[in-house]
Amino acid sequence: MTPSWVKEAIFYQIFPDRFNRGSGPIPSPVPVASDFEAWDALPTLRGFKGGNLWGVLEKLDYIKEMGFNALYFCPVFTSTANHRYHTSDYFQVDPMLGGNPALQKLIEEAHAKGLRVILDGVFNHCGRAHFAFQHLVENGAASPYRDWYHVYGFPLGAYSGKHNFASWWNNPELPKFNTSNPECREYLLSVAEYWLHQGIDGWRLDVPNEINDDSFWQEFRSRVKRINPEAYIVGEIWDDASRWLQGDQFDAVMNYPLGRAILGFVGGETLDKDLAAKSGLGRLETLGAIGCSHRLEDLFKRYSWEIVTIQMNILTSHDTPRLYSILGNDLERTKLALGMLYTLPGAPTIYYGDEIGLEGGHDPDNRRGMPWNKEKWNLPIQDSVRHMARLRAEHPLLHSGKYQRVYAQDGHLAFARLHGEQALLVTVNTSAQPWKLHFPLHGLWSRGEEAIDLLHGSRAVCHKGSFEGETSLSPFSLAVWQAVH
């Protein structure tokens, strides 16, 4: 079974060191250093800005007001890295983030406000500061943890350049766990269970394809779902995810292909392909409406419809440049890409700051401190995100209505979200000219309805099987049409 709440979810991805620095009601159980980099300075690869979970707690009302109802946190456990993908201790929230009490309080408050919380689970590898790996570094073959990793010889060359153990992308900072060792496996699975017992609503799984063992993820799923059948398990799979979406492993994946299709269609000549290419997004292709829709249709057919509606749909993340920057700081296209994200099947997911037009290129530039001075915010983008969230919340068709391409030509795309007799029609204009809306409806609204654009109040008629807008659709914009009876 799939977690039903995700159909209505709009995720906000938070990079904890960079979102907001707060001071909680409870001091961290572990006193920490506080000599941080300036919040507004450009980030550095190894520097810390001191954002924490208390800071998130203080901004829950902002998040909610923006229409988000689910939080996806980049890793929060104790780590040596500012991004915390180098885990030192899977049972402790980093003391710099406020420690376990801060997460506990955050989960409580988020739930009280109707927000779900999912955490980033890095189970393929740990940081070399992890206690079990350090045990090997210090004790070599005498350590009882010797079989928790893939070691080719002792002493370990963890810091020497003599790289004699398996690690993620051959990075000695990230030793790969031996998930076929029963104790190591139990350790990792108990991490998953522990945090579910603490109240989280699911796991985003980091590089899960690197654990080339379906039985691991099958057991992971069954133990997670035993604790909370509604827990969301979403894998970081950048391409085809069929292997993991058969119902026995993940509920969904991070839907980068959908994001690439939107960006390729909306971005046009503003698309900074070189910038994107240096990230996980790869080389983006400029797409026309038909190319974009074909890609979307392929994604929607590839997996069961239940899965499609709970995919984690993303344009950007901590692993890509910023949306506004990829789109050449083009306001209209940025709003348009976000508009498509909110009207397609699957859960829209916004990387913190994208909703106020935060800029940024490669890592670490894409992880800037969130500006809290509103003068630095791009208010039109923010208004648009807020507006689209409200639209999505008010129209269940946008959650689970089927996707049907209605019209696609050059920069003009029209698609419907359908459920039984009900339909919404979305028209997208990615061209620089107004689009005089006039296209065949192929049976949609065949009774000759009138329609109204829920975003701008424009009107249209369905006449002799064709859709005819009273006004043109502006360049780089979209409209969401509802039949008026």
Place this chain on the structure above:
Amino acid sequence: MTPSWVKEAIFYQIFPDRFNRGSGPIPSPVPVASDFEAWDALPTLRGFKGGNLWGVLEKLDYIKEMGFNALYFCPVFTSTANHRYHTSDYFQVDPMLGGNPALQKLIEEAHAKGLRVILDGVFNHCGRAHFAFQHLVENGAASPYRDWYHVYGFPLGAYSGKHNFASWWNNPELPKFNTSNPECREYLLSVAEYWLHQGIDGWRLDVPNEINDDSFWQEFRSRVKRINPEAYIVGEIWDDASRWLQGDQFDAVMNYPLGRAILGFVGGETLDKDLAAKSGLGRLETLGAIGCSHRLEDLFKRYSWEIVTIQMNILTSHDTPRLYSILGNDLERTKLALGMLYTLPGAPTIYYGDEIGLEGGHDPDNRRGMPWNKEKWNLPIQDSVRHMARLRAEHPLLHSGKYQRVYAQDGHLAFARLHGEQALLVTVNTSAQPWKLHFPLHGLWSRGEEAIDLLHGSRAVCHKGSFEGETSLSPFSLAVWQAVH
């Protein structure tokens, strides 16, 4: 103020990896490796035998039955080392020991049985696996923890041999904390507070003289005593401890000089001086009765009497060879040394296994797995320890009675423990011949009392100011005389 309970305390020092392996009612919150060295095999420097706190819990009745009423644990926090002096996380009991729940349960059960619990606090340095130090290893000067250590340059040469930071005895595995950094200081002091809040009865402080800052230990004391005025603070100071025993820092110290005096007097030609010399005990001197007593008197005069009665008196520890081995496997001398320990002012402290004659030389041989097969036990030593504990418990004079030398010549020592009109007289014979007891009492028992030896039931008379035993005191033995009215 000094903790009054220590006057009646008899400590049992436990090396957690080697005392007993148990399986608790609660699994460790963190699954761990269990591929340990054989319990009975000689220990190795880096190997683990898998003793844990559940194992201690299972043996509390044994410990209590042996007359111990206080436990001193070598470090229990997460560590890469089997001795756990390389601390990785001061807020977590090592998962291999059962984690925090095991310590919590152990404290509860120990208290319910009338046993106190003190922990080993290593505040001068941590293990290089500690999260803050690893933060520096990975992030260099970008880490906000950069000032928590004494770093002379980046990148850190923690594993390279380029040793550019302060560490204990120049061992790069043990980076020294910068206790003058306010955050680091707060971190360490909060560790002390945290475990007191969890119910421990005090701290044994590892190498506290290395923190050359009285204000640190003054603040330590005041914060500890604020939580529990009866908490015991005992420093590992091997020699003169006047600096720390002025009332504003420690309550007491580990009384190695007292142990050295006993060993020098009792050991005679059996004393394995070479073995002792390779440990912290240093080169032991053979002492006659007068030499021994002078040393004791010096120790008893050097500090206030309140402190003398709560000193942690030790013959051996995890830092010395085993008692039985230092004394050349001589049963009588071993019993005699223990007998003196139990009859002198200060809290007797027995290193686990010494009470059953466990042998062992240098580290790691002095840290063998405690044998639980009773056939391997030296029962006469064990009986003697049990007996002396009972004697001490029954005679408050042995807790707080003043020490007064009565007679000292060659291998013959008689001393009294006095309080007002009351006295016990202890006679010690470290010679190979029976000692025909006959010596002047210098005013003790001046009314011509008879006396009885509480250990063997022998009798004596006090006649014309002299003590006259009815029978001789056997070679290498002691008697404890009480006046019979």
